[in-house]
Amino acid sequence: MPDTVIQASNLSLTYGSADGAVQALSGIDLAIERGEFVSLIGPSGCGKTTLLRVIADLETATSGSITVNGVSPHEARLKRSYGYVFQAPALYPWRTIAGNVGLPLEIMGHSREDRRERVAKNLALVNLEGFERKFPWQLSGGMQQRASIARALSFDPDLLLMDEPFGALDEIVRDKLNEQLLRLWDLTRKTVVFVTHSIPEAVFLSTRIVVMSPRPGRIHEIIPCDFPRDRTLDIRETPEFLAIANRVRQGLREGHSYD
Amino acid sequence: MSARRGLSGFWTGHLGPILAVCVAIVALWYAGAVWMNADLQRSAFDNAGQKSWTTGELVAGTLAQERPRLPAPHQVAQELWKTVVDTAPSSKRSLVYHAGVTLSATLLGFLFGAGLGVGLAVLIVHVRSLERSLMPWIIASQTIPIIALAPMIVIILNQLDVTGIVPKAAIAAYLSFFPVTVGMVKGLRSPDPLQLDLLRTYSASQAQTFWSLRLPASVPFLFASLKVGVAASLVGTVVAELTQSADGGFGARLLAGSYYGQTIQIWAAIFAAAFCACALIAAVALADRVVARRMGYAR
Numbered sequence: 131m132p133d134t135v136i137q138a139s140n141l142s143l144t145y146g147s148a149d150g151a152v153q154a155l156s157g158i159d160l161a162i163e164r165g166e167f168v169s170l171i172g173p174s175g176c177g178k179t180t181l182l183r184v185i186a187d188l189e190t191a192t193s194g195s196i197t198v199n200g201v202s203p204h205e206a207r208l209k210r211s212y213g214y215v216f217q218a219p220a221l222y223p224w225r226t227i228a229g230n231v232g233l234p235l236e237i238m239g240h241s242r243e244d245r246r247e248r249v250a251k252n253l254a255l256v257n258l259e260g261f262e263r264k265f266p267w268q269l270s271g272g273m274q275q276r277a278s279i280a281r282a283l284s285f286d287p288d289l290l291l292m293d294e295p296f297g298a299l300d301e302i303v304r305d306k307l308n309e310q311l312l313r314l315w316d317l318t319r320k321t322v323v324f325v326t327h328s329i330p331e332a333v334f335l336s337t338r339i340v341v342m343s344p345r346p347g348r349i350h351e352i353i354p355c356d357f358p359r360d361r362t363l364d365i366r367e368t369p370e371f372l373a374i375a376n377r378v379r380q381g382l383r384e385g386h387s388y389d
Numbered sequence: 390m391s392a393r394r395g396l397s398g399f400w401t402g403h404l405g406p407i408l409a410v411c412v413a414i415v416a417l418w419y420a421g422a423v424w425m426n427a428d429l430q431r432s433a434f435d436n437a438g439q440k441s442w443t444t445g446e447l448v449a450g451t452l453a454q455e456r457p458r459l460p461a462p463h464q465v466a467q468e469l470w471k472t473v474v475d476t477a478p479s480s481k482r483s484l485v486y487h488a489g490v491t492l493s494a495t496l497l498g499f500l501f502g503a504g505l506g507v508g509l510a511v512l513i514v515h516v517r518s519l520e521r522s523l524m525p526w527i528i529a530s531q532t533i534p535i536i537a538l539a540p541m542i543v544i545i546l547n548q549l550d551v552t553g554i555v556p557k558a559a560i561a562a563y564l565s566f567f568p569v570t571v572g573m574v575k576g577l578r579s580p581d582p583l584q585l586d587l588l589r590t591y592s593a594s595q596a597q598t599f600w601s602l603r604l605p606a607s608v609p610f611l612f613a614s615l616k617v618g619v620a621a622s623l624v625g626t627v628v629a630e631l632t633q634s635a636d637g638g639f640g641a642r643l644l645a646g647s648y649y650g651q652t653i654q655i656w657a658a659i660f661a662a663a664f665c666a667c668a669l670i671a672a673v674a675l676a677d678r679v680v681a682r683r684m685g686y687a688r
């Protein structure tokens with residue numbers, strides 16, 4: 131496996147719609163190495179979701195090139211190289227929580243025994259033991275989103291694409307899930323591409339922060355952010371943390387005042 | 390206090406309004422029967438040589454005729470009692486017997502119609518070109534006045550030696566497949582883009598997408614259209630029985646009733662058919678509830 135997981139150069143994407151074209155991405159150059167935790171941050175409409183969807187082969191770039199694990203996003207998707215966590219939980223209402231978490235395993239043909247083991251393991255990972263037989267509507271929004279994370283982890287992909295997974299959650303749950311996600315990343319050495327609105331979240335989680343700006347969506351600045359892998363929430367009070375957070379805030383402001 | 394709450398509960402619940410409407414309908418019906426049968430009754434008095442009569446006698450007479458223009462509710466009820474309870478179900482005079490004839494053709498037709506409807510919907514959703522080539526024909530098929538066409542179809546089938554239950558079931562199927570096709574197409578297309586994207590990220594096949602997403606998502610739509618379809622099946626069967634009346638069935642009862650001016654028999658058959666339609670819809674609704682509960686939709 132190549133060490134560069136994602137390699138995008140001069141990537142652009144224009145959505146054609148009835149009332150004119152929208153340039154969602156313009157000249158994106160980005161390389162992400164194995165084991166990195168890269169956050170995409172920027173105001174609404176700057177193309178964060180679009181970039182993630184191009185990586186996942188849910189959209190096709192209009193121009194430029196991109197590889198995922200050294201092959202095209204399409205081939206990477208066929209090889210089931212990534213787990214995708216959407217902004218909304220997107221659980222199927224007619225499946226129990228266990229059924230939802232086991233859905234990718236069913237599609238990928240895992241045995242019943244293996245499915246049960248992996249479902250139990252990943253539900254435990256997101257603190258949802260005992261909810262196997264509940265239906266989605268019986269869970270709070272935060273629990274549903276955790277179930278959707280367990281679903282993305284269930285088949286153990288090396289690459290995780292997460293689109294504002296904690297956006298709808300309250301601060302306390304968010305902190306807790308941030309710590310859990312960080313521990314998971316440290317433990318499993320997965321590569322994570324993480325979309326967020328929150329500066330502290332980005333600084334706390336990332337090895338690099340990609341600051342994007344809108345109209346057209348492009349990369350404004352890439353800020354390295356190297357805290358020890360086993361950091362805890364306490365680092366948020368350190369001057370180093372606040373310095374990086376300030377740089378990110380500065381970058382977002384510059385990106386915004388462009389137009 | 391509790392009596393008052395009981396009374397208000399009566400009016401706010403389902404039962405109160407339904408009963409009120411029923412009472413109003415029955416009252417109107419009686420009034421209509423008196424009004425429509427009055428001149429028949431006057432000539433009956435004339436023929437019997439009775440020169441004068443009281444209003445009471447007139448009203449009583451209009452509600453007790455043998456072949457009234459509009460039978461009174463209690464006459465229809467008596468006929469229903471006589472032909473459902475007092476007559477052995479094996480007799481051709483029993484409405485239970487005729488219900489059996491009609492329902493068997495209805496259910497057979499419904500089964501085929503629903504199967505055809507689901508099959509067409511699956512094809513339309515999965516083969517893009519079929520939507521444009523099939524859909525116009527499916528819609529055209531429903532613009533043909535089936536009441537006019539059914540006798541012809543039944544006669545042609547009879548001449549081809551296709552007799553018995555099949556011609557009637559064919560009309561029933563013809564009427565029921567359409568709502569099922571339309572409902573099922575809508576249901577199979579009901580998953581939102583996010584739910585479809587999710588399966589794409591697993592690179593699920595089209596068959597896997599069908600079984601794990603499209604089909605379960607379509608279930609509520611399927612049952613809604615099955616309710617329409619089963620009622621349409623019953624109508625189709627009754628229409629076919631008007632032509633192919635030798636086997637019996639509600640349609641045959643209607644036809645025989647109109648031959649001999651047996652209005653009471655006609656009304657009894659209409660009510661029995663309506664009751665059967667309600668029972669069929671209720672059965673589909675029950676199946677709907679059971680499935681919804683098993684699928685976790687019930688709250």
Ligand SMILES: Nc1ncnc2c1ncn2[C@@H]1O[C@H](COP(=O)(O)OP(=O)(O)O)[C@@H](O)[C@H]1O
Nearest residue numbers: 145147152154173174175176177178179180181
């Ligand atoms: N399917 C689509 N069709 C047309 N325009 C779209 C579509 N999806 C997103 N856009 C537009 O592309 C731009 C970037 O959107 P998005 O990637 O969702 O931004 P973000 O996730 O950063 O908020 C926005 O202007 C949005 O309106």
Ligand SMILES: [Mg+2]
Nearest residue numbers: 178179180293
């Ligand atoms: Mg977004």
